[in-house]
Amino acid sequence: MNADGRTTSPYAVFTLLDLELPALAPVKGALSQARQDDALTELHRYLTSRSTPGWRAEDSRKQQHIDYIQQYCADELEVVMKTADEVMEQTFLFRFPWDMERSRIPVTFVEEIDWRYIPDKDVEWAYMLNRHRYWVALGQAYAITGNEEYARTFCCQLEDWMDRNPVPDMPTNDTLTWRTIEAGLRCANWIKALSYIQDSPLLTPTLLAKVMISLHEHSEYLALSFTGWKNISNWGVLETCGLFQTALYFPEFTRAKIWRRLGEERLGETARIQVMADGIQWEQSPTYHHEVLVCFLDCIRLARMNGLELQDELQQKVHQMAVASLYWAKPNHRQPMLGDSDDSDVRSILTYAGWLFQDSVLRFGGYDHMDYDNAWLFGTSGVEGYEQLIAEEPPYLSRSFTHSGHYVMRMGWDEQDLYLYFHCGPLGGGHGHADLLHFDLHAFGRDMLTDLGRYNYSDHTPLRKALKESAAHNTTTVDGIGFTEITDTWSFSQIAKPVGSKWISNPDFDYVEGSHDGYRHLDDPVHLLRRIIFIKPYYWLLVDSFSCRQEHTFSQHFHFAPGAVQMEDETFICRTNNEQEANLCIIPVNVKGLQGKIDDGVISREYNLLEPNQHAVYSRTGKGKVSMIQMLYPQPSGEPFCPLVEQVPIYRHTGEPVDAVQAEACRISFPERNEEHIIVISHEVPSSHLDSYVVEGIQIFGEVVLIVFANGQKKVTVIR
Known part of the structure; x- marks a missing residue:
């Protein structure tokens, strides 16, 4: 649908395609004979049967893949199936581990879905509703069970959204459904879901054509929306990821090469500008660092699957980001809640990066066995390969x-x-x-x-x-x-x-x-x-x-x-x-x-x-x-x-007592270990011989000094 309310014919998809591609010869042939419906059928047959380009690893051992998911990823599978079942009832609860704004109270639409609904004055709920991450759950539920009701729900909700949410004439953030960040995330989620649903007879030639037209509109919208602010914001990465993925997944579009070039340029620029020299994304939030990292990983993986290698500089930056995540993680594998961040487990991301970069140190920070999300991305061969990649302890502690x-x-x-x-x-x-x-x-x-x-x-x-x-x-x-x-x-x-x-x-x-x-x-x-x-x-x-x-x-x-x-x-x-x-x-x-x-x-x-x-x-x-x-x-x-902690007096080497505003010392006693520590803290930088202090008969010189008494021995360490 256009912004003025006019419905776009599914036949319009033919004007968007490079019909000179040999693979589209049957489509072109049907059109030359004015058989538009047959042309839609030929396009559908071609797109749903091609092996490349792909979004995820094709798995010829489908049952083995399902068995692995059920054995090693039962908890995640339960959440996905529960989500899929709820979405069939038009009930929405955003509960996935990396949902940026999770919700606590389910919302059910009895009649049609209100795509602009805002509960409790939090617009982020509406934004989450329009990112369509939950449709990926529908796709995976369908792939596991073959239950056409999951496919039906996806197809019906997708068509409803397209019909009732026309693309704006110009990019705008004054919208609940078409902010550029949602548009980019939608592209990625639709493509994921389509890759799982494509074998369903409910994904008709007409519907697939409408989806392609909408993704084309999304991509043009994203291509036109980029600004200098996007280069420095996580938005720039998230929306470019969607543009780049659409370009790779649908190379049949005449504009695909342009989108791909824009995507590569923008990914390189955002990585150069946003990722600091030590590998941390500048917005000082581990959650958004990881959102950006996953988008970069998705683009690198998808490019490789389709015979492309993104710039070395970009890939090095992304690898640096993953290394930073490894060291950031607490011993319980969760990120610090710095800035706008949640208490999230980073092992899935380190598993992703470890396998993608074949990095044994990153694999050390990941799961022992490939987790649910990555098993879907890399298939049975990836699961088996990950088992063979030997984990290596990182070279540093602090x-x-x-x-x-x-x-x-x-x-x-x-x-x-x-x-x-x-x-x-x-x-x-x-x-x-x-x-x-x-x-x-x-x-x-x-x-x-x-x-x-x-x-x-x-x-x-x-x-x-x-x-x-x-x-x-x-x-x-x-x-x-x-x-x-x-x-x-x-x-x-x-x-x-x-x-x-x-x-x-x-x-x-x-x-x-x-x-x-x-x-x-x-x-x-x-x-x-x-x-x-x-x-x-x-x-x-x-x-x-x-x-x-x-x-x-x-x-x-x-x-x-x-x-x-x-x-x-x-x-x-x-x-x-x-x-x-x-x-x-x-x-x-x-x-x-x-x-x-x-x-x-x-x-x-x-x-x-x-x-x-x-x-x-x-x-x-x-x-x-x-x-x-x-x-x-x-x-x-x-x-x-x-331990027992007490103050200790400090003297100059000339015998005068030192005031606490200049320096302080404390004794820390561990009676059960028969060990004692004295730490001296100078509040002024030592700058003359008079700043050489005496503590418990021991002369020292330094801004921070540790004295350890243990096993009848004394050890003095100048820390600073």
Whole structure:
């Protein structure tokens, strides 16, 4: 249908095709005799019987493929079949793991589907409805069962959508059905679904011609819509992926070569511009990093299937993105919920990239056996080949991504190992949060400290803005003021910028520091610094310091994963209270003048999902130089006691005591191991002989120094 309401004849498809192609000779012959219906039949016969181009691996061992899905992917198959059955009843619930905006409440249309329906004032639901990911489930259900009702539902809903949603005359975002991001995603999902449904007699020659006309309209719409903003946005990749796939899947279109060239150019440009030198997509959201990565992987795979190789530079960038995802992943294989991100498992993506690039290290981060989605993409031969690709442990444990400002401390690659993620990078646009100096902590198989997620994208929900605020992250604030000002769902005014990160990593410790300028605009500017030291394999020391002239109140925020949390009244030791499981102890070094409290809060690990959690805040009021130091000790299950932590006096080598505004030291005792650590933190860079301090009779010189007493031996390490 055209925008003016005129219905396009299915015969119009012939004007869009290169009828000089030898494969279309029967179509051309029928047209030359004015047998248009026969020409549609010939076109249908050709398209549904050709072996190339293809969208997925053709599987001659169909039953073996189905058997594998049922044996190794039963949980995913259950979700797909449930979704397909619901869609047959016109019930929609967006529940797939990588659905960008999942829903919690099913919506059923008793009469015709309202393609512009907005429940609970969240337009993202309408956008999800018009991306048609659920039609892929219908296609897979049909491929497994042969039940024509799945094909019937797909064909009926597809034709209804085409008839009632004409393409606009010009690209526009003032629409629920034809934003360019939806148009691109629709192309990919329609082609997937068609590849599963094409053998059904319900996909008639007339309907297939209408689908081709609509995909042609989609492609022209996308070809005309590109802007400089698209080059820097995930939108540019997602919509170009749809354009490129249509060009490859339907090379019979006379415009296909032009679309393919545009697609290749735009994929190369978006990768060059959006993917930073360390492999992380600039928008500072793991969810959108992975959405972009999967689109790139789809294009590379589809190109290879059809005898093409995309530019080396693009493929190298995409491989870098997958490597970044590997190191980003927590020991439970899930991405950090940085920015607008959910608590999503990345193994399917690493499985995809590992097999596509034949990379044993990426395969290490993937599933032991090829998962549901990839089994459909690569077929039985891919499943068998993946089993033969030997996993190789990554060459590094801890890793810095300095261009984008991400730092990962890791004790090992076991699911029980300790992990800390620290962020000191740029905002990343609308999907970014005020999360500078935020960190996640995961240990012994549990999230301990975490980002709170995104909840949804609706300005009608106050929580959306609240979850983007500084205080909603494991960072610091001054006088209760956020360092970046959030104005609405997508906009900011005052934006803090990262300053001066440093990273050191070796087998015994990791060290990171970072700062930002978010409080330098105050009438009395505040300069701050966060330092995190990982003393392997036991604990972290968190050091926050502030410098100003007038009095301010400085706060540290700690957001816990769901579960009970308690804080002692006098020591302010904060501890999770997970019985029979691992816990986290936060132990302040200096409680003089310190205030502490625990508040109730919420966490959103999926879009539209809320759970209760708790939030600890430590505060100290002062002027000049002020610091707060905590030991972060992950406590293994069954271990009854936390380490003993106490301040230690510091002296200059000339004998004078050192004021705490200049340097502080703490002793950490592990009685059960007969081991003791002393850590010295200088709040000023040592610059003269007078800055050579003495602690417990030991003379040192350095900004951060570790002294370990164990087994009757003493070891002094200058960390920084």
